[in-house]
Amino acid sequence: MAQASPWKRKLKNNITGYLFLLPTILVLGTFLFLPVFYSLYLSGHKVNLLGEVSYKWIGADNFVRMSGDERAWIALKNTASFALFVVPLQTAFAIMLAVILNAKLRFKNFFRIVFFMPTVTSSAVLSLIFMWIYNSNGLLNKFLELIGLQGYNWLGDPAVAMKAIMLMNIWSTAPFFMVVFLAALQDIPDALYESAMLDGAGAWRRFFSITLPLLKPATFFTVVMGIIGTFQLFDQSYIFSAGSGGPNNSTLTVALLIYQYAFKNLDFGYASALAVALAAVIMIVTLIQRKLFAEEKLN
Amino acid sequence: MKKKSGLVVLSLMLVAVLMLSACGKSGGNGNSGTGATNNGAGEPTKEPSAEQVTVTLAGWGASPEEQDLLNQTLKEFEAKYPNIKVNYEVIADQYMDVIKTRLIGGEGPDVFYLDAFEAPGLIEHNVLEPLDQYVTPEFDVTDFEKPMLDAFKQEGVTYGFPKDFSTLAMFYNKKDFEEAGIAAPPTTWEELQAAAIKLTKKEGGKTVRFGFGVAPELARQMFMIQAFGGRVADENGNAAYASPEAVKGLQLVTDMHNVDKASGEPKEVGAGWGGEMFGQGKASIVFEGNWAIPFLESNYKDLDYGTAELPTVNGKQGTMAFTVAYVMNKQSKQKEAAWQLISYLTGKEGMKTWTSKGFALPTRKSVSQELGYDKDELRGAIVAGAAYATPWQAGATLPTIMNNFNNQFVDAFMGNSKLEDAMKKAQDVANKEIAAAK
Known part of the structure; x- marks a missing residue:
């Protein structure tokens, strides 16, 4: 009995553990893993769900189709250029805000609340507010006129429509990362700054030689999260273009394209394939970053 | 050892409670559905043989005045057919996405609005009930403006009757x-x-x-x-x-x-x-x-x-x-009642109420003449366009x-x-x- 029991006891313990996990497993399974596997399954099929339901296995055809889909390439290009523009700027902006708040300011808490406000506001609501600001007779154009510059048709002109979304996105996401940097800043020991000052380092020198290098883990986190977030851009371009991705595909993002194929064309198979491809792209970009940051860490 | 078996019992109970609560929820939903239909069963109605049924009707939102007018039309319908209760719901945004998703899930409304431009797509997917078999001579199909009716026809089969229209x-x-x-x-x-x-x-x-x-x-x-x-x-x-x-x-x-x-x-x-x-x-x-x-x-x-x-x-x-029709969901369980609703809303009586205030123009020639929109100072030009208009539709x-x-x-x-x-x-x-x- 004593010999058989350790194995049995282990099993019993494990069962208890899994039972405790069961609610979480059920919830995650239903709402996370099941959809992930289902969309993997769908991506290899030609699917018709409306009317007569049919699944036809077509192998990698959906992925082959992607290479010839001009709008998919435009969407990827738009999304990538969006990330390339937004991520560095939002990171720099976040560091700047964090450094300002970390300085010994008056009314520090007041500024903290003001800076953080855009992040706690719903992005759908922000988009609607910004649509008013970007209106041809809106606040931004009036301001530009006031300082003698020419206004734009921000939402209707393909040349600037995406820029308008970029500006808004930087403004609304930077404060979240500001909080990350603020926490990291407070971890930097004052002694470092004091000794640097004794050595005669100026404010800039201290910022570039102490603050920035010590913020590297936070910066890595920010850049990774920023890239994932920007690659999944949907709501803002959806609201700005009323779902079309126009004018001239200039606000078309991959997530918006997936939505169009799934719900406008009811082509769930191809839409799932696009979603899988987007996940792969995000994963690859993140891995590359990890490699870059990790190598520098060794030095 | 004893303690551990207690934990097993506890976690089992937790699971059981979770499962039961989930079941209870769906059971409740099922009951509320039949509850509505049973409600009036005891009451005496004009046609005692007819069972009390609920028909769901879905449409997109409009101005409050228009909404009131539709509610009035529906009230008149319910007064005329006391055994049918209309459950009218407004889909506020992305109407077609919601309708398509609900049709896929088997939760589609019995009767819903359909824009002519979306009609060929849904007809092709075979989710709309062909309506020809329900039509009675009194319904008078020839009374409809032909281009508007044709927008909901495919290969001679009619899938919807236009409720109103407008030209530019x-x-x-x-x-x-x-x-x-x-x-x-x-x-x-x-x-x-x-x-x-x-x-x-x-x-x-x-x-x-x-x-x-x-x-x-x-x-x-x-x-x-x-x-x-x-x-x-x-x-x-x-x-x-x-x-x-x-x-x-x-x-x-x-x-x-x-x-x-x-x-x-x-x-x-x-x-x-x-x-x-x-x-x-x-x-x-x-x-x-x-x-x-x-x-x-x-x-x-x-x-x-x-x-x-x-x-x-x-x-x-x-x-x-531009025209919009009432169509019937092929999976509807109350097809007879659903047809009754469609035939009333697109019939002479219902259409007259619905278009009486000029928010929408009637697709029936007789109603149009009766309400005199062809001679209306502002609407005359819109009515005149119907004769040569291109319907917004292309496969x-x-x-x-x-x-x-x-x-x-x-x-x-x-x-x-x-x-x-x-x-x-x-x-x-x-x-x-x-x-x-x-």
Whole structure:
């Protein structure tokens, strides 16, 4: 009995553990893993769900189709250029805000609340507010006129429509990362700054030689999260273009394209394939970053 | 050891509770569904043999006045058929996405609104109930305006009956016309062009009022494609709007914007749509439908405007017609009652109530005559267009065709690309997507 029991006891313990996990497993399974596997399954099929339901296995055809889909390439290009523009700027902006708040300011808490406000506001609501600001007779154009510059048709002109979304996105996401940097800043020991000052380092020198290098883990986190977030851009371009991705595909993002194929064309198979491809792209970009940051860490 | 078995029991209980609560929830839902139908079973009704049934009706939102009118029509229906209860629900946004998703999930409403432009797609997917078998002689199908009825027909089978319609008419600002010394509304495109140039007003290099307010999208420009013999789509459902004939018509639209600088889209002056642009006095002429009349009346009361039929293009009359029908879900469990609802709402009696206030125009000739909209000062031009209008519809592939057209046409309209190239590009991409989806 004593010999058989350790194995049995282990099993019993494990069962208890899994039972405790069961609610979480059920919830995650239903709402996370099941959809992930289902969309993997769908991506290899030609699917018709409306009317007569049919699944036809077509192998990698959906992925082959992607290479010839001009709008998919435009969407990827738009999304990538969006990330390339937004991520560095939002990171720099976040560091700047964090450094300002970390300085010994008056009314520090007041500024903290003001800076953080855009992040706690719903992005759908922000988009609607910004649509008013970007209106041809809106606040931004009036301001530009006031300082003698020419206004734009921000939402209707393909040349600037995406820029308008970029500006808004930087403004609304930077404060979240500001909080990350603020926490990291407070971890930097004052002694470092004091000794640097004794050595005669100026404010800039201290910022570039102490603050920035010590913020590297936070910066890595920010850049990774920023890239994932920007690659999944949907709501803002959806609201700005009323779902079309126009004018001239200039606000078309991959997530918006997936939505169009799934719900406008009811082509769930191809839409799932696009979603899988987007996940792969995000994963690859993140891995590359990890490699870059990790190598520098060794030095 | 004892403690551990206690934990096992505890976690088992937790699981059981979770599962039970989940079951209880779905059970409750099932009960509430049948509860509604059982409610009136005990009450005596006019037809005691008839069972009490609930029919769900889904539509998109409209102005409060319109909503009241529909509710009134439904109340009259329920009074006439006491055994049928109508459960009316408004889908506020992205109507077709919601309807399609619900149809996929088997939770679709029994009866719902369907825009003519979406009809071929749903008919192709075989989710709509053919209605011919239900039609009785009293329903009088021939009374409907033929183009509106045909929009919901495929191969001779009728899938929906149009509840109302509107064509586009020319709305013009009488005060602006007087100031510019234009006596009568333009009747040809050349006259429209001349009038628009005269009516355009600039202040400090910035246009504050366009002569003509235009919507650069396929739904509003389809008749311009057809004016010189062009087509939106061919027999195979492929896009065909890059033909020289089609481009010729569209060129007139883009030239007025880029060469004459006498037309603009609502966004350029910060308006949301043509009616608003017109109401704010930022355009002297717009092509809009019946929906603009109640809007202008409630938002811009003092505006002095008139309507006229659209100017002729290439010597031919043309306009767009938009229509919406009531259709029945093929999976409906209350088909008889659902038909009763459709036949009442699109019948002479129901349609008269629904269109009595002029928010919508009747698709039945008899109702139209009775209410006298053909002689109405503002609505006469809209009714007259029905005779030669192009219904907004072009096969099941229209969503793809439209998306690519709108994307490229705006670009050409803004002067960023040449119209021929833009249309060629839109057509090629659309046809590639259509081929890939097959």
